[in-house]
Amino acid sequence: DQQVKQNSPSLSVQEGRISILNCDYTNSMFDYFLWYKKYPAEGPTFLISISSIKDKNEDGRFTVFLNKSAKHLSLHIVPSQPGDSAVYFCAASARKSGGSNYKLTFGKGTLLTVNP
Amino acid sequence: DVKVTQSSRYLVKRTGEKVFLECVQDMDHENMFWYRQDPGLGLRLIYFSYDVKMKEKGDIPEGYSVSREKKERFSLILESASTNQTSMYLCASSLSTSGRAGDTQYFGPGTRLTVL
Numbered sequence: 001d002q003q004v005k006q007n008s009p010s011l012s013v014q015e016g017r018i019s020i021l022n023c024d025y026t027n028s029m030f031d032y033f034l035w036y037k038k039y040p041a042e043g044p045t046f047l048i049s050i051s052s053i054k055d056k057n058e059d060g061r062f063t064v065f066l067n068k069s070a071k072h073l074s075l076h077i078v079p080s081q082p083g084d085s086a087v088y089f090c091a092a093s094a095r096k097s098g099g100s101n102y103k104l105t106f107g108k109g110t111l112l113t114v115n116p
Numbered sequence: 117d118v119k120v121t122q123s124s125r126y127l128v129k130r131t132g133e134k135v136f137l138e139c140v141q142d143m144d145h146e147n148m149f150w151y152r153q154d155p156g157l158g159l160r161l162i163y164f165s166y167d168v169k170m171k172e173k174g175d176i177p178e179g180y181s182v183s184r185e186k187k188e189r190f191s192l193i194l195e196s197a198s199t200n201q202t203s204m205y206l207c208a209s210s211l212s213t214s215g216r217a218g219d220t221q222y223f224g225p226g227t228r229l230t231v232l
Contacts, residue, residue: 009156032216036223043120043206043223044159051216089159093219103174104221108158 003027004092006107014115019077021110023090026071030092034104035064035075038087047088048075080114087111119143120224122207128230135194137227139207146212148190149221150174150182152203159206165190166212197231204228 005024013019023033031052036044050057050064050073057064063076077084090107123138139148149164151174161174163182171182179201183191190209194201205228208221 032219034220041125041226041228043208043225046220046222049216049220093216095216103161103164104219106159108156 001026002108003030004090004105004107006088006090006110008110009108010111010113012113012115013080015082016079019075019080019084019112019114021075021077021088021090021112023073023075023107024071025073025092027092027094027105028071029094030105031095032093033064033066033073034091034093035062036089036091036106037084038089038109044089077112080112082114082116085112085114120207120209120222122205122224122227124227125225126228126230128232129194129197130232131198133194133197133231135197135229135231137192137194137205137207137229139190139192139209139224140188141190141207141209141222141224142188143209143211143222144187145209145222146187147210147218147221148184149208149210150180150190150192151206151208152176153206153226154203162192197229199231202229202231 034049035047038044066073087109089109091104120141150162151159165171165184181193207224210221211218
């Protein structure tokens with residue numbers, strides 16, 4: 001059962017425009033969400049995160065929006081640049097009561113292509 | 117700066133061979149993880165460790181084992197490599213903390229393993 005879903009395997013946008021990557025989750029215990037970016041033949045790199053107590057978090061060109069009632073989050077990249085072309089993974093975690101949490105649940109990823 | 121290294125970027129092995137993949141982190145992180153990434157399947161957790169000599173199965177542990185003798189080092193072992201274990205293997209680490217910053221995992225560059 002896929003608890004974190006990225007329904008679009010790929011997305012293509014023009015340089016300078018907005019890229020919107022979407023992610024849905026089913027587990028209501030998830031309360032912390034992360035986005036990772038991955039270039040071919042490299043490991044994923046952490047981009048941005050958001051806690052469920054917020055509905056928006058911004059870092060430069062990257063903004064993550066969280067809609068808890070819809071169990072949906074999105075990553076906005078404005079303006080998009082050719083160097084943003086990569087696979088983007090959404091991930092989620094649930095806080096264990098009384099201790100640290102270890103695991104992230106990842107979506108299958110969305111390949112973003114930014115055309116010059 | 118956060119640093120996770122993996123012993124090999126590319127590896128070619130024969131069916132039936134015993135394969136060792138090594139991962140080292142220099143951030144004094146308690147938690148370490150092994151994933152494999154396959155096209156269309158995203159990142160799947162094989163094993164993780166939350167302390168020296170401690171390990172837990174992830175989602176796809178069959179055919180793999182792990183070893184964590186020192187805090188900074190986490191090894192993935194393929195006891196008898198098979199062609200369906202051809203994949204990109206990714207190691208990650210994270211800090212145990214009561215804050216959510218500990219949920220962020222930092223990845224190594226990956227090992228592309230081909231089993232012939």
